[in-house]
Amino acid sequence: MAKERRKAVLELLQRPGNARCADCGAPDPDWASYTLGVFICLSCSGIHRNIPHVSKVKSVRLDTWEDVQVEFMASRGNAIARATFESRVPPFYYRPSASDCQLLREQWIRAKYERQEFAHPERQEPYSAGYREGFLWKRGRDNGQFLSRKFVLTEREGALKYFNRSDAKEPKAVMKIEHLNATFQPAKIGHPHGLQVTYLKDNSTRNIFVYHEDGKEMVDWFNALRAARFHYLQVAFPGASDADLVPKLSRNYLQEGYMEKTGPKQTEGFRKRWFTMDDRRLMYFKDPLAGAAAPCSTPVPPRTPSPAGKSSSAAERAATRCWPGSRRPPRATTGHTGSPLSRQSAGFCWPARRSRSSGRGWRRSGRWWTGPCCPKSTQWKPTSSTSPSTRRSRRPEDSGLPRRGCRRPRLTGPELQP
Ligand SMILES: [Zn+2]
The missing domain is CATH 1.10.220.150 (Arf GTPase activating protein)
Structure with a gap:
């Protein structure tokens, strides 16, 4: 039975x-x-x-x-x-x-x-109201200690702010909803409720790391940020459907981990750096919990076709246009790595198209190369006869060109997001 x-x-x-x-x-x-x-x-x-x-x-x-x-x-x-x-x-x-x-x-x-x-x-008011205020533990930049900070999210101003003192009139930082991303990173932050918030300041990517002891509060903050992004995109792109906008509200990173990168001079050794692949950009940081990204020039795979039609492309622009690297510099066919504007604004990152005529490597500036982000190769392998030293680019990593004799980069860090 x-x-x-x-x-x-x-x-x-x-x-x-x-x-x-x-x-x-x-x-x-x-x-x-x-x-x-x-x-x-x-x-x-x-x-x-x-x-x-x-x-x-x-x-x-x-x-x-x-x-x-x-x-x-x-x-x-x-x-x-x-x-x-x-x-x-x-x-x-x-x-x-x-x-x-x-x-x-x-x-x-x-x-x-x-x-x-x-x-x-x-009962959805904590994340639907368009305004949220409260205290979060925020990791300090200098000593890495978590300190209680007042945060205010206001959709009317399109910003998330935090204050060093609860009675302070001026916020320590204003993070525009337009540029903001939030993703849970419990392993990296070392707290099961750890949230990484990424935003733009002076055209460079900044991170803050926060948590709340109460899991509901932390997830309410996360959904309040997504709600603010959703309403911002709805106003910016009234023709887009909810299905177009929802994938743009927050992103998990495609891959993260340590690699070793060389410095600007040939004599400099390799240093361990934390690399993050976010959408179509590869950034590197001094360490996993660094506040600001260093400039980098590694192209990443082309964007997957958008599932939605015209309205989606508008939404996609909305979600990517303000991020470093979303703009491809105009015709970088000489030693220059793009216009001064694009170099300055993009943090030296932009997407590259995959070659149709060659199964291996990436092309930019008319030269071929492979790099660690190429799925078919994990080894730097210059295939151009042009010496990087002839380029006028100030720094080799700005040019995106690999150099001969580079050691094989190692990916040793944890893959936090599958
Ligand atoms: Zn289940």
């Missing part, structure tokens, strides 16, 4: 909607919440265990099921639960996937089932 009941539950997994975890979308869930009537993955079942007053879980394959539980699961399922608990999810609200950090997945599950924020829109 117990076998039959288990078999009946297993058959429910074949129903539409039940083949993926109700919370993170992971395939082939084999756990279930028999009080909520959803099928979930092992990882999410661990989070459900932490809210026993709302959810009780069982293994589909290992546990014993009772008739009433099987009947309840049959009457519910992931599709019905989604219609119930996710009926009013704001378009900007971040829906985590299986690869996202524990904090995002936990708060998504708690918001859905415990607080029922998406069935009661009035």
